[in-house]
Amino acid sequence: MNNKSILIVDDEQLILETMCDDLRNEGYRVDCAFDGQGGLDLFQINRHNLVITDLEMRGMGGNELAQKIKDIDSQVKVIILTGYGTRESAIESLRLKVDDFLLKPYDRKELLKKIAQLIVSQASSGVPQEAGKVLKEWGLSDREVEVGQLMLVGTTKEEIASILFISKMTVNTHIKNIYKKLKVNSLSKFIGKLSAYHH
Numbered sequence: 001m002n003n004k005s006i007l008i009v010d011d012e013q014l015i016l017e018t019m020c021d022d023l024r025n026e027g028y029r030v031d032c033a034f035d036g037q038g039g040l041d042l043f044q045i046n047r048h049n050l051v052i053t054d055l056e057m058r059g060m061g062g063n064e065l066a067q068k069i070k071d072i073d074s075q076v077k078v079i080i081l082t083g084y085g086t087r088e089s090a091i092e093s094l095r096l097k098v099d100d101f102l103l104k105p106y107d108r109k110e111l112l113k114k115i116a117q118l119i120v121s122q123a124s125s126g127v128p129q130e131a132g133k134v135l136k137e138w139g140l141s142d143r144e145v146e147v148g149q150l151m152l153v154g155t156t157k158e159e160i161a162s163i164l165f166i167s168k169m170t171v172n173t174h175i176k177n178i179y180k181k182l183k184v185n186s187l188s189k190f191i192g193k194l195s196a197y198h199h
Contacts, residue, residue, distance in 0.1 A: 004119060004162060005029045005046065009039035009065060010054040010081065015104070019052070019111075026112065027162045036060025043069055048076065049122055050115060055082035067096050077118040081106060112165065119163050120146055123153055131194060139181050147174040151187060152194070 006028050010016040013034070020032040031046055033039035037060055039053060051069055055062040066078045074097075083104040100114050131152060135145045143164070150160045157175070161168045184190045 004159070005031075005048040005050070006115070007031050007033070007039060007043055007046070007048040007051045008053075009033045009036060009051065009057070009062070011035055011057040012054070015054075022108070023115075028115075036062070036065040039065055040068055043076075044072065047073065050077045050079070050118055052079045052081055052115075055080050063096055063098075066098050070097060075122060077122055079111075079114060079118070116163055116165055120150065123150055123155060123163065134194065140178060144174050144178050144181075147171060148178055148190070151175070151178075152191065 004027065006023055008016060008019050008023070008030060009032075010019070011034055016032050016034065020030050023030045031042045031048065033042050036053070036057055039051070040060070042048075043051065051066070053062040053065050060068075062080050062082070066080065069076055069078060077099045079100045079102060080098050081102050081104060099118055102111060102114070132145050132149055135148045136142075140148060146164060147160055150163065155163070157168055157171045160166075161171045164171075179185055179190065182190060182193055184193055
């Protein structure tokens, strides 16, 4: 399962190359395009989980690109990146159901955090909405709920560690805590317990 595929579209070469290299170093699979049409073509081939696009570009702008991508796959998460943060453009982006809006120069930590949050929400969107609520009712912490939801959609421990920016050892600790709180000792029993609760 590859839940870490990102498309970056920006006509400023330095920003594009810096962000692409940075996210590859973080373990994401990254494709880069210098304009909207190139980004759309890449998306149609590779169907990324997350798209980060500049707002103002020659030819197809970020909002138009976001709309075309959402028309192809409404589940894709889109972050608009812009140096021109006008209220109108932000409103237009939100109307297009863009998931986030970041001003340039962007803060690296903030960007990585937003990417992780959007990928977690997308990965766990395959989990019934009630699952998170039930896990919370059973006394799991917010981070344990995130780990639990990712486990439910078949995410590996390595992928969970990468998505949540935590070590594999920390993931193992969270899983032990989840199993202890739910009085189970395996993934299949964890899934079984939740399934039993829903039926």
